Amino acid sequence: MPSDKLFISPVVFNEMISHAKEVYPEEACGILSGDNDRVSYLFKMTNVEHSPVSYLMDSKEQLNVMKEIRRRGLRMLGIYHSHTASDAYPSAKDRELAFYEDVAYVIIGLAGEIPVVRAFSIKEQKEVKEIELIIG
Amino acid sequence: MAVKVKIPTPLQRLTNGKDEVEGKAGTIIELITDLDQKYPGLMERISEGGKIRRFVNIYVNEEDIRFLQAENTTVKDGDEVSIVPAIAGGSLK
Numbered sequence: 001m002p003s004d005k006l007f008i009s010p011v012v013f014n015e016m017i018s019h020a021k022e023v024y025p026e027e028a029c030g031i032l033s034g035d036n037d038r039v040s041y042l043f044k045m046t047n048v049e050h051s052p053v054s055y056l057m058d059s060k061e062q063l064n065v066m067k068e069i070r071r072r073g074l075r076m077l078g079i080y081h082s083h084t085a086s087d088a089y090p091s092a093k094d095r096e097l098a099f100y101e102d103v104a105y106v107i108i109g110l111a112g113e114i115p116v117v118r119a120f121s122i123k124e125q126k127e128v129k130e131i132e133l134i135i136g
Numbered sequence: 137m138a139v140k141v142k143i144p145t146p147l148q149r150l151t152n153g154k155d156e157v158e159g160k161a162g163t164i165i166e167l168i169t170d171l172d173q174k175y176p177g178l179m180e181r182i183s184e185g186g187k188i189r190r191f192v193n194i195y196v197n198e199e200d201i202r203f204l205q206a207e208n209t210t211v212k213d214g215d216e217v218s219i220v221p222a223i224a225g226g227s228l229k
Contacts, residue, residue, distance in 0.1 A: 055224060
């Protein structure tokens with residue numbers, strides 16, 4: 001289980017939003033890493049589905065990034081993706097495919113004028129709990 | 137020597153907490169069938185009807201088996217097999 005707070009550097013936070021806008025109208029996805037509960041690196045990943053309503057990370061990139069994170073002595077702290085036309089809240093599909101219980105699922109909602117970013121833990125592929133996202 | 141199989145955190149509850157187990161040489165599907173004897177439930181989580189589930193990635197020495205011979209990819213003693221859940225989702229209801 002991730003803790004109930006996730007700290008994220010402003011640079012990473014802004015990069016995440018830029019990535020979501022850059023690939024719009026497709027969903028963006030990526031991996032957040034760092035140590036303790038502090039995110040200091042972001043890895044933009046390829047959404048092989050190139051879809052406005054779903055994402056699947058490129059499997060080779062995923063393995064390489066997971067190894068790179070370990071090589072740097074860091075941890076995978078979060079998985080982010082964008083919702084291009086809906087709320088920043090885990091959909092049924094997000095919950096069903098949440099295999100990583102020990103990380104935060106960060107969602108960037110682009111439905112409104114201002115992007116909304118929220119983070120959640122998802123347990124047993126169904127129980128959703130919000131995590132406080134602290135930028136700083 | 138055997139085939140080394142890396143088990144991801146979500147499946148370690150089926151392997152008594154082990155992050156690496158040993159398997160027999162053969163095809164990937166034979167390897168998983170054999171492991172399921174020792175660790176019941178593993179096969180169901182990884183495959184369905186003899187096929188690897190869509191949201192499970194299996195790598196042999198870092199090559200995704202989808203780009204090899206999928207379930208029929210053969211592994212030999214000394215090879216390393218990694219089972220890694222895919223990262224996926226999306227706003228589709």
